[in-house]
Amino acid sequence: MKETDFKYYHELSAGDTSFSKIPVTIARSDAFKSLCDANIISITKAGRGKLVKIINEVAYAKFLATHFPDDVIGNSRAANISRLRNSKAGKRESSNISFLRGSGQITVNGFTVALEEYTRKYGLFSAYNPTLTIEKLCLVENLESFLNAEKLFNTPYTYLHKYGRVGTEFLKRIQTNEVMVFSDFDLIGLNEYLKVKEVFPGATLFVPANFDILFERYSAVLPDKQLASALVRSSTDPIVRKIREMVLKSNRFLEQEILLLTNAG
Secondary structure, three states: OOHHHHHHHHHHHOOOEEHHHOOHHHHOOHHHHHHHHOOOEEEEEEOOEEEEEEOOHHHHHHHHHHHOOOOOOOOOHHHHHHHHOOOOOOOOOOOOEEEEEEOOEEEEOOEEEEHHHHHHHHOOEEEEOOOEEEEEEEEEOOHHHHHHHHHOOOOOOEEEEEOOOOOHHHHOOEEEEEEEEEOOEOHHHHHHHHHHHHHOOOOEEOOOOOHHHHHHHHOEEOOOOOOOOHHHHHOOOHHHHHHHHHHHHHOEEEOHHHHHOOOOO
16 A cells, blocks of 8 residues: 555544545545445545544454554655555655765765775765765766766766755755766756756756767657656756757657767767
8 A cells, every 4th residue: 555545544543534535546446445345434424525434443453454564654665664565655765875986085974085095996985865065066867977977077076976866955965166967868867957956056967069969879769757847848048948859859868878988979
């Protein structure tokens, strides 16, 4: 079951609820129908509406124990398994694990980190939910590009790849003088770029000089599930408008990894 089921059935256990407030997916579910058929709950008239009532407390408690074994607080995968028997059923807080590569030094949670040494010896430095101070930051969307990004740029950036999507709260934990976004050239990449610009107005989106040629030669079909967010649709940023229109018109996108090919372009 999902988070919506968890909330509704626990709300019902605290007292009668209006039938009109039941989510349609629950009212039509086999579980809800079974509870009615077994006379564990009932739907009765109340004025102009209807009420859902528990009429067999013992059986209902057994139902809760079966489908939601532990009333666990939190949104981790473990909590979702415990409450909902499904690790992916509820929304989870982002893990906020950051991978960093680069030269020079950065500050992580108030401590100076010799990033060049970690990059040279171990390939990267990682931190959980960090507070960062970085001179020049390049946010890289995909892992392979992150591991090879220094081959593409002459500027001594600190490259950061986040496990999961970049959010406002995460960005607010970063102090930096310069931000560049290096992402896939698609609707998701544009959305993340615009999110970054909300926190860092001076942020730039890396677009290679031969982008049009690369797009024509190497672009792939856009996944069906990828749609333009309201942020992307309403943006008047010239580079966002250009890429947005190219993607929507062709129904294709360009993956950033293509830039790792020595013969690209």
